[in-house]
Amino acid sequence: MAVLPRSSSSLELTISVPGFSSSPSLPSSVKDLDINQVPSGGEAGADHEEWITASMEDEEELSNGGSGPPRKKLRLTKEQSRLLEESFRQHHTLNPKQKETLALQLKLKPRQVEVWFQNRRARSKLKQTEMECEYLKRWFGSLSEQNRRLQREVEELRAMKVGPPTVLSPHSCEPLPASTLTMCPRCERVTTTSNATALDKGSTKTTAAALSSKVPTPAL
DNA sequence: GACGCAGACTGTGTTACGTCA
DNA sequence: AATGACGTAACACAGTCTGCG
Structure with missing residues (x-):
């Protein structure tokens, strides 16, 4: 299996807020934040990830039998998630061939790979939007403060009747x-x-x- | 029990392609 | 042969549902 490059061509968002570059109040998650980074940290039940339900390979017709069993939900293993993330770092969309290959590699159905990519794109976009919102709020605060300073300066100059x-x-x-x-x-x-x-x-x-x-x- | 995460589904818009008049 | 209308499939996306920790 080919080793995928570490550096990504994926979405990268680097934020530097004017006047906040080293502010201790600025969460590190806002500055220089890469939304594609897989959150590290002890995943609960790290290695228990298996299919939480029985494997779904042979039962796709079971779930819609009118009053059939409730929707079953799989849990991707760490290895599956890792491969998907690596693939996502390379390209955010898959062509049918890539999807098929990845599905085979992961022992998943192409549809599941497709859904995973859809969700991943959507949630990346959501995170990015949230970060941009946060950034703009801070920027607005910075500009407001700057505006106040300048107004004050103008007032001082006027008061001094400086030429x-x-x-x-x-x-x-x-x-x-x-x-x-x-x-x-x-x-x-x-x-x-x-x-x-x-x-x-x-x-x-x-x-x-x-x-x-x-x-x-x-x-x- | 509330909550967040993430897999799955649904509805809608877009695009490419084939068919037919 | 060229062209426009129409139907269909495939896909992406937004929104939502829902199982699970």
Whole structure:
């Protein structure tokens, strides 16, 4: 049997939350979390996994005999789960040939392999969505805090009646009137109404704060 | 008994393919 | 021969049910 590669081409979600990179309050499950990682830890009854019910190979017609026996449920063995996970890491969908091969290998029915992959895809997606939700909540909190800081700074500057920040024009090396500086509300880039490049080397407190605190786009 | 996990099922939408007028 | 309508099978997905620990 071929040894499957460890590194996967599967879904990988790496999250770094601005301002939370080393926060002790940030659960390690959120930062750098790989949802494809098989949860480790002592599985209850680790080796007892057998078919909880009798093997289902020869009784697929029994389950729907009108008032037949209740739906039976198998429990995959650790080895079966491991192989399925490895396969899932390689590709999230199976073509009929792969499904058949895997089913033979696992001594399962192709339908069971198919169902397992369907569930695995669905639950991966669910986990990913939950993580993204959590991430966005934290990001929102970070941005809110940043917004408060900036508002406070603006208030302080207003209270001090500090003159507008001085920015040198890259062309003339003359100070630009700060009244031409604007903050784009959508992209949060500082621009000037008269010369958009004027701020490239801006060094005032306000602009430096605005630029250094610019939050990177989340890599989701 | 409540709860979460995971295997299984159901309903629906999409796509590919064959048939026929 | 080319084309569009139609039926069917296979598949993926979302939602749900349900057995089990």
